[in-house]
Amino acid sequence: xxxxxxxxxxxxxxxxxxxxxxxxxxxxxxxxxxxxxxxxxxxxxxxxxxxxxxxxxxxxxxxxxxxxxxxxxxxxxxxxxxxxxxxxxxxxxxxxxxxxxxxxxxxxxxxxxxxxxxxxxxxxxxxxxxxxxxxxxxxxxxxxxxxxxxxxxxxxxxxxxxxxxxxxxxxxxxxxxxxxxxxxxxxxxxxxxxxxxxxxxxxxxxxxxxxxxxxxxxxxxxxxxxxxxxxxxxxxxxxxxxxxxxxxxxxxxxxxxxxxxxxxxxxxxxxxxxxxxxxxxxxxxxxxxxxxxxxxxxx
Numbered sequence: 001x002x003x004x005x006x007x008x009x010x011x012x013x014x015x016x017x018x019x020x021x022x023x024x025x026x027x028x029x030x031x032x033x034x035x036x037x038x039x040x041x042x043x044x045x046x047x048x049x050x051x052x053x054x055x056x057x058x059x060x061x062x063x064x065x066x067x068x069x070x071x072x073x074x075x076x077x078x079x080x081x082x083x084x085x086x087x088x089x090x091x092x093x094x095x096x097x098x099x100x101x102x103x104x105x106x107x108x109x110x111x112x113x114x115x116x117x118x119x120x121x122x123x124x125x126x127x128x129x130x131x132x133x134x135x136x137x138x139x140x141x142x143x144x145x146x147x148x149x150x151x152x153x154x155x156x157x158x159x160x161x162x163x164x165x166x167x168x169x170x171x172x173x174x175x176x177x178x179x180x181x182x183x184x185x186x187x188x189x190x191x192x193x194x195x196x197x198x199x200x201x202x203x204x205x206x207x208x209x210x211x212x213x214x215x216x217x218x219x220x221x222x223x224x225x226x227x228x229x230x231x232x233x234x235x236x237x238x239x240x241x242x243x244x245x246x247x248x249x250x251x252x253x254x255x256x257x258x259x260x261x262x263x264x265x266x267x268x269x270x271x272x273x274x275x276x277x278x279x280x281x282x283x284x285x286x287x288x289x290x291x292x293x294x295x296x297x298x299x
Contacts, residue, residue: 007069012094013133019068028061031083062086102139109134109141113153120186124150124179143175150178161185
């Protein structure tokens with residue numbers, strides 16, 4: 001069994017809607033609106049199976065209503081023999097037919113409006129439901145009055161559609177044709193706002209990138225080329241011949257190669273390196289001569 005809220009002092013309207021759907025789902029609402037008649041026991045065509053089936057439905061409906069009422073109000077319907085009797089008893093307790101209640105429901109109906117960003121279909125359903133509830137307490141709402149209620153409190157972006165509807169012929173100004181026009185306008189506005197939302201998302205991403213890297217949104221005339229010294233481009237896109245960069249700024253060089261070249265450019269290091277190299281060559285030459293003379297003496 002589908003769970004619905006327990007009836008209390010503040011939720012009779014929503015509870016009655018949920019209970020109505022629940023009874024319809026189980027084919028029991030006919031016991032409330034009178035469409036499901038009790039079989040006549042005196043009719044010779046009536047069978048005992050039909051009587052038992054009807055009694056089972058009555059008991060199921062009574063149980064659904066009883067188990068979804070607050071504990072302090074169950075005593076009010078415990079002695080009811082039919083579902084319609086229980087339904088009317090609860091309605092009398094929670095929604096008594098009075099002028100104050102009629103005035104409150106009329107104010108609620110007249111103040112219904114479509115909030116910005118809300119669904120049009122939900123708003124139209126709320127207007128129809130409020131009109132139906134006024135009719136239940138014998139407060140008639142004409143179709144023309146309901147049509148004007150559809151249009152009175154729409155957001156500003158619907159004003160063009162409202163003016164168009166005001167110029168309709170009288171036979172078209174009905175509660176049957178007007179919702180389709182409003183739903184079409186809602187769908188049109190929703191399609192227009194879709195790309196706008198995507199643009200806003202892209203803008204937020206761009207602002208994030210700019211915050212991380214200030215050069216991300218830098219103008220072209222603010223770029224400076226370290227190759228030619230001109231503005232408007234960077235060195236890797238420069239059309240001039242690439243200059244040889246200072247080795248101290250070359251980050252791609254490995255550390256051993258960088259250290260070796262750095263030692264070579266120190267003052268006096270080149271002369272010292274040449275002197276050591278010449279000494280090494282003379283030492284190697286003398287060793288070769290000694291080995292040659294030793295070989296001659298053996299012969």
